[in-house]
Amino acid sequence: MMEKQNTGTQPVLQAVNLTKRFGGLVAVNNVSLDIYPGEVVALAGDNGAGKSTLIKMISGVYRPDAGHIYLEGREITMASPLEARSLGIETIYQDLALCENLDATVNIFLGREPTKRLLGLFKQVDRNLMLAESNKVLDRLDIHIPNLRRPIRQMSGGQRQAVAIARAVYWNARLVIMDEPTAALGVPEQRKVHELIHTLKRQNVPVIIISHNLQDIFAVADRIVVMRRGHKVGDVPAGEVTDDDLVAMMVGSA
Amino acid sequence: MRLQTGEIRSSRFWLDTLSKIWAWLFLLGMVAFFSVAGDGFLTPFNIQAILANMAILMIIAIGQTYVIISGGIDLSVGWVMGMAAVISATVMNRLPESSPLWLVVLSGLFAGLLAAWIAGLVNGILIARLNVPPFIATLGMFGIARGIGFLLSGGMPVPIYVRGLGFLGNGFLLYHHPTAGWSFLSPPPGLAQAELRNLTGYFPFVVIVMLVLLVIAHITLSRTKFGLHTYAIGGNKEAAMRAGIPVERRLVAIYLLSATFAAIAGIVYNVRFTNGAANAGEAMLLDTVAAVVIGGASLFGGAGTVIGTLIGALIISVLANGLVILRVNPFWQFIAVGIVIIIAVLIDQAREKFAQE
Ligand SMILES: Nc1ncnc2c1ncn2[C@@H]1O[C@H](COP(=O)(O)OP(=O)(O)OP(=O)(O)O)[C@@H](O)[C@H]1O
Ligand SMILES: [Mg+2]
Numbered sequence: 017m018m019e020k021q022n023t024g025t026q027p028v029l030q031a032v033n034l035t036k037r038f039g040g041l042v043a044v045n046n047v048s049l050d051i052y053p054g055e056v057v058a059l060a061g062d063n064g065a066g067k068s069t070l071i072k073m074i075s076g077v078y079r080p081d082a083g084h085i086y087l088e089g090r091e092i093t094m095a096s097p098l099e100a101r102s103l104g105i106e107t108i109y110q111d112l113a114l115c116e117n118l119d120a121t122v123n124i125f126l127g128r129e130p131t132k133r134l135l136g137l138f139k140q141v142d143r144n145l146m147l148a149e150s151n152k153v154l155d156r157l158d159i160h161i162p163n164l165r166r167p168i169r170q171m172s173g174g175q176r177q178a179v180a181i182a183r184a185v186y187w188n189a190r191l192v193i194m195d196e197p198t199a200a201l202g203v204p205e206q207r208k209v210h211e212l213i214h215t216l217k218r219q220n221v222p223v224i225i226i227s228h229n230l231q232d233i234f235a236v237a238d239r240i241v242v243m244r245r246g247h248k249v250g251d252v253p254a255g256e257v258t259d260d261d262l263v264a265m266m267v268g269s270a
Numbered sequence: 271m272r273l274q275t276g277e278i279r280s281s282r283f284w285l286d287t288l289s290k291i292w293a294w295l296f297l298l299g300m301v302a303f304f305s306v307a308g309d310g311f312l313t314p315f316n317i318q319a320i321l322a323n324m325a326i327l328m329i330i331a332i333g334q335t336y337v338i339i340s341g342g343i344d345l346s347v348g349w350v351m352g353m354a355a356v357i358s359a360t361v362m363n364r365l366p367e368s369s370p371l372w373l374v375v376l377s378g379l380f381a382g383l384l385a386a387w388i389a390g391l392v393n394g395i396l397i398a399r400l401n402v403p404p405f406i407a408t409l410g411m412f413g414i415a416r417g418i419g420f421l422l423s424g425g426m427p428v429p430i431y432v433r434g435l436g437f438l439g440n441g442f443l444l445y446h447h448p449t450a451g452w453s454f455l456s457p458p459p460g461l462a463q464a465e466l467r468n469l470t471g472y473f474p475f476v477v478i479v480m481l482v483l484l485v486i487a488h489i490t491l492s493r494t495k496f497g498l499h500t501y502a503i504g505g506n507k508e509a510a511m512r513a514g515i516p517v518e519r520r521l522v523a524i525y526l527l528s529a530t531f532a533a534i535a536g537i538v539y540n541v542r543f544t545n546g547a548a549n550a551g552e553a554m555l556l557d558t559v560a561a562v563v564i565g566g567a568s569l570f571g572g573a574g575t576v577i578g579t580l581i582g583a584l585i586i587s588v589l590a591n592g593l594v595i596l597r598v599n600p601f602w603q604f605i606a607v608g609i610v611i612i613i614a615v616l617i618d619q620a621r622e623k624f625a626q627e
Binding site: 097098101109113114115116117118122126127128129131134138139140141 | 489493494495497498501502504505506508509510512513514515572573
């Protein structure tokens with residue numbers, strides 16, 4: 017089903033034969049990956065399988081030793097995560113990379129704050145605009161956070177995750193990458209993150225999610241890519257495999 | 271269960287509120303106490319004296335506020351101030367006697383600033399580029415600036431022989447004399463030497479300088495990108511970097527700013543006391559950090575305001591003044607400030623601990 021739907025549409029991201037070595041260790045070995053619009057792809061694999069390293073090549077942290085990356089058909093090379101972001105590849109790190117002392121609106125705009133002239137004298141940060149725009153993007157994602165002017169520190173884990181996702185979406189992410197987004201969350205908050213991923217999907221933004229949590233994976237993924245010792249060993253529609261199949265692929269007994 | 275979280279919430283709320291307003295209450299309490307207990311405390315004359323005496327402290331504390339919000343500390347401020355004061359005094363003395371006063375002051379200011387900028391730049395580069403902990407980098411600069419100040423001055427204060435300098439440093443915007451009336455910028459002309467005693471001044475120049483710097487620094491910190499980035503860097507440097515904030519450049523600018531305010535304070539010292547001394551700012555490290563921390567800044571970085579620091583500086587200055595008025599040995603001031611700074615840090619830590627739960 018999925019495959020058929022994909023033929024004809026261009027992938028948002030194509031990673032072709034990516035390889036990354038650390039000294040003698042081949043952390044990612046000749047891995048290719050296509051991501052289609054509105055698709056949620058889970059990256060599964062045991063510890064040290066190479067998931068994070070693969071993601072880091074796509075988000076501009078590492079430069080691949082071999083291989084190519086295409087974004088909407090055009091080859092891209094990224095010297096830094098910042099460059100990846102400016103291309104529309106937003107990564108939400110496990111530690112979220114938020115400033116806990118600042119409020120949600122500032123965090124959404126951090127590094128790209130809008131300004132307006134005050135009395136024609138100096139440029140001041142336009143907090144009202146930030147608040148209005150933050151409300152818009154949170155509405156769009158169906159996120160309700162009371163009092164956006166509170167510092168992030170006073171928010172729950174799920175709300176923080178939501179702010180991080182809202183930030184990615186506001187800046188018109190063409191691809192959102194999440195590394196272990198639910199690792200530190202309680203069950204209700206995990207649900208909330210799943211809902212957010214579904215919302216992103218509805219808006220046609222593709223998501224790559226790394227998770228060790230099989231429940232996570234089956235709750236959100238359309239497709240599951242399994243890695244083992246740097247190789248891609250599986251690429252299957254989520255509906256066609258069971259937990260046991262996945263574990264077997266991950267440990268290599270299939 | 272529910273009750274418990276409710277309890278934690280409300281005690282956190284109280285702690286948060288307390289940590290925000292205790293300094294105001296403390297200041298009010300002190301003012302009330304000294305007004306009742308001390309003769310001549312609550313007079314316009316004495317209040318102006320308190321403000322004028324805190325100008326140097328407040329000016330340096332502005333820079334320290336930025337530094338501490340960014341998650342650092344500048345231990346070198348006092349000795350950078352002294353070095354700038356010595357250099358500026360030396361330059362003022364070298365100028366021809368016929369030079370106009372404004373030229374003398376500006377030349378001194380510029381020379382002092384130049385020296386301080388080198389110190390600030392070195393601090394900034396060490397901290398931002400080479401990842402030296404701020405405590406160590408500025409401790410090194412503490413020693414260097416101290417040595418340079420003493421070497422250049424031969425260990426003695428440098429008297430400044432410039433006519434009218436002291437008048438500028440201790441001057442007022444407005445003067446009033448019971449018989450000669452009001453005058454602007456200088457005392458009414460034609461007053462006999464003995465009559466000068468009955469003159470009252472309003473709005474000391476140094477207080478005006480302090481207020482202008484304070485307002486500019488407050489607006490910059492609370493409204494501009496630079497200010498916001500200062501908070502972001504102090505809150506989570508890694509996140510600030512990933513968000514694309516030019517963290518290195520901002521940090522260098524912050525330490526340059528701190529050195530700039532130290533140099534300005536050095537020149538204020540020059541004109542107020544008509545000399546430049548290498549150890550002019552010896553007490554400034556304790557006093558500025560105390561003012562900033564009392565004012566609600568966190569030594570963990572990410573929190574603080576210029577207005578808070580103003581309250582902190584007021585507390586220190588009122589304390590010093592009040593003790594003198596009560597004829598208490600002024601050395602008690604150091605002990606009192608030491609105790610207040612420790613209390614402030616304890617409150618900050620309690621708040622931090624609660625926030626993490
Ligand atoms: N910066 C690095 N330098 C050297 N080796 C590295 C580096 N980063 C990763 N590796 C190695 O590369 C391999 C793949 O690591 P990676 O972090 O990509 O695994 P992972 O699949 O994300 O594992 P986990 O599930 O534990 O996060 C591991 O053997 C790891 O030790
Ligand atoms: Mg990993």
